[in-house]
Amino acid sequence: MTEIVALEALAARVAPGQSLAIPVDGSGVAMAATAALLETGIRDLKLICVPISGLQADLLIGAGSVASLETSAVSLGEAGGAPRFTAGVKSGAFAMRDSTCPAIFAGLLAAQKGVPFMPIAGIIGSDLLNVRPDWQVIDSPVGEARKVVVVPAISPDVALFHAPEADRAGNVRIGRHRELADLAYASKRTLVTVERIVDRNLLDSEDSAAGVLPSLYVDAIAVAERGAWPLALWDEYPADEAEIARYAAMARSEDGFRAYLSAFLTHRKQVA
Amino acid sequence: MSAERERREILIATIADLLEGIRHVAVGASSPIPAAGAMLLRARSELGGRPPVRISILGSQAHNFFTNGGIELFDCAAQGRVDAFFLGGGQIDGHGNINLVGTGDYPTGSVRWPGSFGSAYLYHLIPRVILFREEHSPRVFVPKVDFVSARAMTPEVPRRGGPHALLTNMALFDFDREAGGFALRSVHPPFTPADIRENTGFAYQEPEVVRETRRPDAATLALLRGRVFDELAETYPAFARTMKWAA
Structure with missing residues (x-):
């Protein structure tokens, strides 16, 4: 059964040394959970970006939480390059596993089908x-x-993402963002944060069920309002471009990054 | 600002011309000029009563019909349902190979870029790949890329995809698949063929008489500054605002 837990309890389910799969910006990135995860002082993650990442990967890298990185790209989009990623590759701070987007999807698909x-x-x-x-x-x-x-095959220990809503049984609405289902199918465990838990059963109607990831694939859910901030969540809120630009500027230096990280963690605690 | 606007408008109109005849064009992330070019083509085809053009703009909700997640673009390309796409590169060489990874010795080299994205795959599968890189300089256009994210020609395997043209701030090149290299097609005013020679680090074919890139006509500009920038605002609000404002 899918458990509904507190955000901190959800983050505590990711252990050092595990492989952690995360989705592309705009798909549903669990930024509040990432803050909670950083609070635990997590280390040695094998991060897998499906198929690319931005702020989330850059924060985890800058905080020293990442031992290896499999991705097709890390970029802050309009805000430019990802500074901690760039610095980390050049200093050899983690093992880099460069990929190409469809190869990551193909690896997940192999795991989904149980073939090597x-x-x-x-x-x-x-x-x-x-x-x-x-x-x-x-x-x-x-x-x-x-x-x-x-x-x-890519079979992550944990998949982590954010979505608008789940019902009490743990079914999660993912809309047309089927990559979130691909992530969950391939991963041993899936942790999801949501804006809200709804009372209606998301599998009740054909219209709603088509855009739902069933609870079978979901291990735990935590509520995190504005849980993708400062990234966008579809149909809910746009990206906070000014905040991402602020990060891009501050994270150019190690000291600037530390200052941003500290403020980011404090901000998340205040929201919670 | 108006010079900057004109420069962008020539690029957008040239992209629409390069896409003429296609049925479906996909545009990757962070690509406002290619997206505007695709939208201009769609608007023009509609007004001219020509067959409809589908466009898939990644990151857009209104101009993207995919419902099967991030994998759908790649599956669609494998099925031959994507006719055109855009790729860039931190380095592009004279054989059409592109580098999105970095310079120097891999992995801890001197410059690191975001990564290869879908290029290694899509270059094989999409027939009309337009290489688009605004900066036209010898550090971008090199004799040989330091890292091949995606190779233009692979005689050892059958493929339908590869480079079709290269568009920069200064010029437009065609890619000749027989010769395996670029040929200068036109130069954007006010640049001259000598400017192109000076700023291109790889060898290319140059015709005896080099044409000027055609400036968009009044009807094209009206379409661009009206409908196209309005449509573009959903995905690229800042870019669309700057272009509308300047107009």
């Missing part, structure tokens, strides 16, 4: 194949005779 790898089109000729020895080019064993890339 997934073939994927394209990629041949890219230097990614040189820096990802776990990716292989094989002769297709069936069908048309040709080379094809295979990537290993």
